[in-house]
Amino acid sequence: MITLYDYELSGNCYKLRLLMSILGIDYKTVPVDFYPGREHKSDWFLRLNPLGQLPVIDDDGFVLRDAQAILVYLASKYDASGTWYPRDNPELLGQISQWLAFADGITSTSSAARLHDGMFYDFDIETVRAGAHRLFRILDEHLWFGEQEGRDWLCSADHPTIADIACFPYIMLSEEGGISRQDYPAIRRWCDRVKRIKGFVVMSGVFPAGPAKAA
Amino acid sequence: MQQSRCTDPVILNLWHPLAALVDMQPGVVFDTVLLEERVSYAHDGQGEAAAWRSFAGLPAGAAVEIDQLVETLPVKVAYGYLWTSLGTPGELFPIPEFAEADRRKLNAATLGVNVSAPRAIENFLDMGHFPYVHTDILGAEPHTEVKEYDVEISVERDEILATRCRFYQPKASTVSTEGADVDYVYRVPHPYCSVLYKSSPADESRLDVIAIFLQPIDQEHVRAHMMLCVLDDENEDKIIKRFQQTIFGQDKPILENQFPKRLPLDPRAETPIRADKSAIAYRRWLSQKGVTYGVIPAAT
Numbered sequence A: 001m002i003t004l005y006d007y008e009l010s011g012n013c014y015k016l017r018l019l020m021s022i023l024g025i026d027y028k029t030v031p032v033d034f035y036p037g038r039e040h041k042s043d044w045f046l047r048l049n050p051l052g053q054l055p056v057i058d059d060d061g062f063v064l065r066d067a068q069a070i071l072v073y074l075a076s077k078y079d080a081s082g083t084w085y086p087r088d089n090p091e092l093l094g095q096i097s098q099w100l101a102f103a104d105g106i107t108s109t110s111s112a113a114r115l116h117d118g119m120f121y122d123f124d125i126e127t128v129r130a131g132a133h134r135l136f137r138i139l140d141e142h143l144w145f146g147e148q149e150g151r152d153w154l155c156s157a158d159h160p161t162i163a164d165i166a167c168f169p170y171i172m173l174s175e176e177g178g179i180s181r182q183d184y185p186a187i188r189r190w191c192d193r194v195k196r197i198k199g200f201v202v203m204s205g206v207f208p209a210g211p212a213k214a215a
Numbered sequence B: 001m002q003q004s005r006c007t008d009p010v011i012l013n014l015w016h017p018l019a020a021l022v023d024m025q026p027g028v029v030f031d032t033v034l035l036e037e038r039v040s041y042a043h044d045g046q047g048e049a050a051a052w053r054s055f056a057g058l059p060a061g062a063a064v065e066i067d068q069l070v071e072t073l074p075v076k077v078a079y080g081y082l083w084t085s086l087g088t089p090g091e092l093f094p095i096p097e098f099a100e101a102d103r104r105k106l107n108a109a110t111l112g113v114n115v116s117a118p119r120a121i122e123n124f125l126d127m128g129h130f131p132y133v134h135t136d137i138l139g140a141e142p143h144t145e146v147k148e149y150d151v152e153i154s155v156e157r158d159e160i161l162a163t164r165c166r167f168y169q170p171k172a173s174t175v176s177t178e179g180a181d182v183d184y185v186y187r188v189p190h191p192y193c194s195v196l197y198k199s200s201p202a203d204e205s206r207l208d209v210i211a212i213f214l215q216p217i218d219q220e221h222v223r224a225h226m227m228l229c230v231l232d233d234e235n236e237d238k239i240i241k242r243f244q245q246t247i248f249g250q251d252k253p254i255l256e257n258q259f260p261k262r263l264p265l266d267p268r269a270e271t272p273i274r275a276d277k278s279a280i281a282y283r284r285w286l287s288q289k290g291v292t293y294g295v296i297p298a299a300t
Helices: A011-023 A043-048 A067-078 A092-119 A125-148 A162-172 A187-196 B117-125 B237-256 B274-289
Strands: A003-005 A028-032 A054-061 A063-065 B014-019 B029-035 B037-043 B049-053 B075-078 B081-085 B104-113 B150-153 B159-169 B182-192 B193-200 B205-217 B221-231
Touching: A003 A011, A003 A162, A011 A067, A011 A092, A011 A162, A011 B037, A011 B193, A011 B274, A067 A092, A067 A162, A092 A125, A092 A162, A092 B104, A125 A187, A125 B037, A125 B049, A162 A187, A162 B029, A162 B037, B014 B029, B014 B037, B014 B104, B014 B205, B029 B274, B037 B081, B049 B081, B104 B237, B117 B193, B117 B205, B117 B221, B117 B237, B117 B274, B150 B274, B159 B274, B182 B274
Parallel strands: A003 A028
Antiparallel strands: A003 A054, A054 A063, B014 B081, B029 B037, B037 B049, B075 B081, B104 B221, B150 B159, B159 B182, B182 B193, B193 B205, B205 B221
């Protein structure tokens, strides 16, 4: 049984809950009082992850940290369809890795802005917001051109991959950091597509998709 | 846009919360913003606390002995929080249940929200959104009706009281085992604070107490301090805090998308429905008090 060390308001924890729900993986959670308790910096947690960061999973004794790494592990081990992390497709794997790194960039900008505004973290708010807008602009263009070619997802496949899951949460939560998605219509359409994936679940601050529009 | 600092005497003379003592390391300076003023605060771990207008010589993170400070602001330790005022404060409202020894008293979190304090109070008072925003926790379709309830403005206590509120909740608290009709009583004893009493699944003769204390950073930003004073002898602190943070995290985008951010007090500005009775009383009460900060006053 997988144990997820989890904080409800963390987008990086949410992406694992999201993938596990989509893949139908059973798991239990150990809540970590990230805020205001700073339990991720406590002795017991630092023994689990010396970086003092969430999330961490323990899969029958196999301990892994880092949201993106855990997505790779979970999809590789538990996705019977083999589509979320297609191990036999070098081009797709390369693209997925590219977007997983991009997701880390979203965390260090959009998530940082949210931590600043909501939990009073000491970041230079203008710098992190500007960084998020730069990434959102790049992503919006990528998605817009993709739509022109009939591509709905981040990577060149006709189905979503863990890249979409990795990038979704802190884009969806960006307004909590004062980063509007008003100017990114292709991002907004892509978010709506992610919300319609079978097995999609919400977290606090993320709402389900509205009723489908008539075709 | 540069907003002018607070000139509203009603708001200046109130007690305002700054932080939960449990979240403050003793003997260390913290700083925050209250009514657009930089304010620093500290406590000594022995029950003494201080607040003062920030100055460069004593930055956040510095060690401080609070009995050495001069020119401090009024200060009060109540309900687990440090309170101060930029004016001449009166009494802080009572919460008698806080003295009951068997209750769990926690700061669920202090969260920054991009909204005016009065908009946040109104959302706290609103039961109509439960099934849609707090789905399967504080409400669920088809149980969407807000039944008739009573609201009074108590002249004697100078507070709003909403009683006989009742709502079906799938999971009213951390100790709920099944859905139940839950009784609610709301108090608004302070323009920026509200105290909610709801049936306790742990003891049907008593009520859980959940309060929201809003610290106005400016007219359109608050720090929301969420106080819990509940009956639960089953769960760890962090489980109880997580429950409340989950709910507040669901409210946050709703609050931050309110427009206009300040609460309009003109009765014609927004169209209420019957379920908004407590909000109507709240707006009227703020008008009667002459509150201008965080609101759009009615035209006179």
